[in-house]
Amino acid sequence: MQKKIDYKNALFQAFVGVLCYFLFIRKDAVLTKPKLIVGDVMADGYEYHAKYFKDSEYFEKYQIPQQYERNWWVLSRMLDKIREKWGSPIVITKGYEPPLKVVIENDFQLCLAVQIYPKNSDYLGLYNLIKSMQSLGQITPSQFILMDSKQIKLSVNG
Structure with a gap:
């Protein structure tokens, strides 16, 4: 049926x-x-004033962007730890760069990256020190790269 x-x-x-x-x-x-807001990466870092690095070294002539100031605190805290362990001056060769467009294109625009060079020119020694400090858990960079220009790019997570 x-x-x-x-x-x-x-x-x-x-x-x-x-x-x-x-x-x-x-x-x-x-x-x-989910909503994606481009350019709003902000670290949970507490206020910190670098011991070995001046804000003007990182930001040069630019004003500190308030929304990324916490990122700089995290980065400068890590730089101070590295400098303390290294024992000699480290130069910031590339720091904050303001975005030219609306879209954020790199970590330098978010205050999450820095390029450094040891004043004593022992860039391999500094690179190995950073690697050692990371493996011991003394610092937690998201990445660090030995550049062709014998400088080290160091990044942190926001």
Whole structure:
């Protein structure tokens, strides 16, 4: 025996389902979409004033961007630890660079990266010291790279 399809009931159930979706479910789905805000990376660092590095060395002629000041505190704290362990001056060769466009293009624009060079020119020794400090858990850089120009790029997470 073949059963007849009750089209009225099927259409009614479909209508109620679509209505419920638009009234109840869709609102929740729209509200839970993640929002991406470009350029708002901010570290959880507490206020810190560097012992060995001046703000002007990192920011040069630019004003400290207030939304990234905490990132600089985290970075400068790490630089001071490295400088303390190193025992001789370290020069900041590249620091903050303001964004030229609306889109953030690199870590330097967020105050999350710095390029350094040891004044005594022992860049391999400084690189190995940073590697050692990281493995001992004394510092936690997100990355550090020995550049072709014999400088070290050091980055932290926001």
